Amino acid sequence: MVKLNKLKSVLIGEGSLLIRCAEILLQRQWSLAAIVSNSAEVLAWAKPQGLAVICPQRSADIAIALQDLEFDYLFSIVNGFLLSEEVIGLARQRAINYHDSPLPRYAGLNAATWALIQGETHHAISWHDLTAGIDEGDVLVQVPLAIAADETGLSLNVKCYEAAIAGFQQLSQQLEQDQVQPQPQDLSQRTYFPGWARPWAAGFLDFHQPALQLSRLVRALAFKPGYRTPLAMPKLWLGDNWVAVGKLTILNRSRPEPPLPPGQIVALDGQRLVVSTATANVALSDLRTATTQPLSPLALGYQAGRSLPALPEPASLGPLSETVARHETFWRRRLQRCTGLTLDWLVKDQVTDQPQLCAQTWDGLDALAPRLIDQVRQWQAKTSGGEAALEPALAAPEHPLALALTALLGGFFSRLDRQEGQTLSFSGPVQRALAGTKTAMLFAAFVPMELRCDPDAPLGAALGNWPRNKPSSTSAAAMRGICKCGRGACRMQACPWPSPG
Known part of the structure; x- marks a missing residue:
């Protein structure tokens, strides 16, 4: 049995449930070796406590950050990172995960919501061993819940939250007294709902x-x-x-x-x-x-x-939304870090109230525009067997004319805006295909595309950045400036391309 004053733990996750569990451990005289989280709520609580805080950008960062720490238990609580076997093995006693379902049923994500959709009358939360298999470890504590006839997703999540706290109190006491009784899951009864799963229609x-x-x-x-x-x-x-x-x-x-x-x-x-x-x-x-x-x-x-x-076509809406949902987190994160064009080089026309290029900028365009066009002509000459020289990167087959022109426009905007990075909205075949459906308003017509170009580098240097910048193998069809809005998020706004005439 491990002595109480030597019990050390690491907590990984986000939200108020992690905070409540950490408070329970502190009240029970546990030592918290580190808090691993990117949650602003968790960080605001942990730092005044004097706790070691780790803010990983990738799952691999967690293994590096924890490898020199000694701790008995690792608790994964509302944790979005997929933990490697290396991280799981760092805990001297156990790595434990919280899940809001009666495992082995409703493994995966959004368990309470799916339970209601499926018409369940009973539910549960589980604290289980963390293993390489997602939500497959032995169950250590399970707290049953009744589902009311008028239960909602919100009310059931609140019940799960309260049951999770009660279950953690029970679990921590069992760990201290070395009285945990792991129960293997009957995986033949397992149901699994991935994060991208969506309901009918x-x-x-x-x-x-x-x-x-x-x-x-x-x-x-x-x-x-x-x-x-x-x-x-x-x-x-x-x-x-x-x-x-x-x-x-x-x-x-x-x-x-x-x-x-x-x-x-x-x-x-x-x-x-x-x-x-x-x-x-x-x-x-x-x-x-x-x-x-x-x-x-x-x-x-x-x-x-x-x-x-x-x-229209209700049976296809679910699969279509699931296809889009697989990439939703990626695009949301990209939107949150987008860099907008300052548009300082545009002025309002007093008659039409439309943005126009200011005279000083237009003088610069007289020099830049021919160079951009020349780059495109070189590409055309190269691909058609002409003798014009061209950078090797652009000659590769994955660089069609539309993508090359988009990359050059990124360099063009860097010159005008004097910024190394911008975010442009991008519409390719996938977006255009969705736009042609009767349910087009359900899906974004544009996705954010990041461009990183040195404003002082030669215009052709933008071509070398394109493989890193393009959001997919689709061709560019439309670009519009993205402007920042409040609360760290962004929205895409149409910005008419100005005409000097």
């Missing part, structure tokens, strides 16, 4: 489904305004737009007689929209726009007796 309400199934979906996905929903917002399709649905109430448990076609509006007022489903009528309320602004059902312009627009 990407969260749109399909009124051909039973009312109870729609109720589960809305309750699982409906979070308070200001919360980022983990999977998707429950949505109502309007044909050329959509609105978020905050609440769905089943009005009658049996189908009305005579039965109404699914999706027909039964009644509406300033508070709710009553719609028929495959089994019963439901009332939709707390409607909001895509920007979370409250919306009256009367503002939709519909009347009782009219059928709502049919959802």
Whole structure:
């Protein structure tokens, strides 16, 4: 048995649950060797405590940072990093992970939300051994939970949070007394939900489904305004737009007689929209726009007796949203660190109120533009068998004309803006293909593309940066300036290309 005054631990993760668990350990006279987190909330708590803080950028950084530390237990709590076997093996006694599900069921992410969608009546949280297999380790402590008939994703997550704290109290006591009894998981009962998994029809309400199934979906996905929903917002399709649905109430448990076609509006007022489903009528309320602004059902312009627009290809919306979701974290992080054009070289035209190049900048363009065009001509001459010299990098087959021109424009903007890096919005075949669908408004028309070019380097030097900068193997079709907005995030704004004439 390890003596209490020698128990040392490392906590990895984010959020208030990690803080509460750390406080429990400190109250029980444990020693915290380090806190590994990039969470502003965690860092704001840990630093005044005088605790060692590690802020990794990659999973590999964690192994390097912890390799010289000695500690008994490693706790992974709401941790987004995939920990290597090397990191797991650094703990002298155990590496332990928190999971918000009754393992082996609902392994993966967003377990509470999926449990509601699947119609579960019971749930649990688990503290388990951390192993190379995701959520496969022996269960050390499991706290059961009841799911109420009106349970929501938010309320069940709160229950999981409270159960996690209670379970950690129990776990820490068992570790101190060397009374942990690991229970192997029956992996034949395992279900797994990856982070990119999305519900049927990407969260749109399909009124051909039973009312109870729609109720589960809305309750699982409906979070308070200001919360980022983990999977998707429950949505109502309007044909050329959509609105978020905050609440769905089943009005009658049996189908009305005579039965109404699914999706027909039964009644509406300033508070709710009553719609028929495959089994019963439901009332939709707390409607909001895509920007979370409250919306009256009367503002939709519909009347009782009219059928709502049919959802186009609902079976394909889920897989399509899952394809996009696989890359969502990458693009969100890139947006958060984007560098906008200062646009100091644009002035407002007093007549048209449109941005125009100032005279001083235009004088510079007279010298830069011919050089940019000359680079493109050299590329054309080289690829067509001409004799014009060209940098070797541009002659490679992965550099089509559109990509080369985009790279040169990056160097061009660096000269104008006197910045080494800019973020431009990029639209390639993937974005254009989505734009041609009936549900185009669900997906970003542009993704952020980073360009890193030395403003004092030769214009052709931008070509060497292109393989690192291009967001995919697609060709560039449109670029617009990205401007910064508040709270560390960014939004893409169209900036008309000015004309000197």
